[in-house]
Amino acid sequence: MSQTLALLEALITRPSVTPTDAGCQDLIAERLARCGFEIERMDSGPEHFRVANLWALKRGSAGDDAPVLMFAGHTDVVPPGKLEAWTSDPFVPSYRDGRLYGRGAADMKGSVAAMVVAAEEFVVAHPEHRGSVAFLLTSDEEGPAVDGTVVCCERLRARQQRLDFCIVGEPTSVERLGDMVKNGRRGTLSGKLRVLGIQGHVAYPHLARNPVHQVAPALAELAATEWDRGNSYFPATSFQISNIHAGTGATNVIPGDVLIDFNFRFSTESTPEGLKHKVETLLKRHGLDYELAWTLGGEPFLTPVGSLSDAVSAAIAAETGLKPELSTTGGTSDGRFIAKICPQVLEFGPINATIHKVDENVPADCIDPLKNIYRRTLENLLL
């Protein structure tokens, strides 16, 4: 049986719903230690939400004269939801019609298993490999992501750990393994706006001030604003209102305030500071009495075409015959934290059609090719 599938099965069997790791990282650490990796735990967080983090490093023969490639990923999975909805137990690996079913099969225990076996094969086949191989795994990517990758990146930065390339194993393929690689992600910035008015009787508007009437033209202007035009890697920054609440429920009362939630998904052509400034200037120009609280969910990152994307593309072409599309679509990922300490970060993994869904699965015959692509990438960059 395939080593990669066997490891994937062993990981699915461990019910590691965020932030629980359920022994996934112990299993991986044991295997990596056996083939020469130095292992370090970087667990973090309070007792009631303890996050398991694993750092592992296999030094290359050329020491500081050769690059370091880091595989990054998460061992946690999202909750399965109602168990009755699943065709088979989400934590018992099950094969049907050539697919392997189980929570985490695609997001992202399949990639984690493939990375581990790729690294094992690489160091056995090339004991004198020049460059170094590293792993950074967390059990909190799907949750608040406060004590996971971001904490480890801070530690690695503090000790000046060299990193040249990183592959995050998020499932990025769309229809066939290798058809898409992510070379960046948009940023996300949210605002909670409260516009204040004066509550009153609808029949006596001169004694009240209607915040809905006051904010409406400002919202129309915000919705029509062109924030940037994007660039060759990113679509234009988008502004979306997600919630509006005002009113007491009675039809004869002018509301005293209106609450509006909005979000930007922004490209590398805009900055959080620039977007905040534009919004506040606009609100002030409309003469609004308001309170506004911002949350920066994640900064954008971008890895332009370069040695890492060339190495991954060549590995994909050699294994599958496909030429991957580089894309920055989709939500945020831990790539945003890693990009701060590593100049080239790409995300590549299996087909993402069933992630977070009931009956999550991967085609069983894509897991070894995925492992081979990771191994070929190591060979392209570290020999």
Ligand SMILES: [Zn+2]
């Ligand atoms: Zn994931």
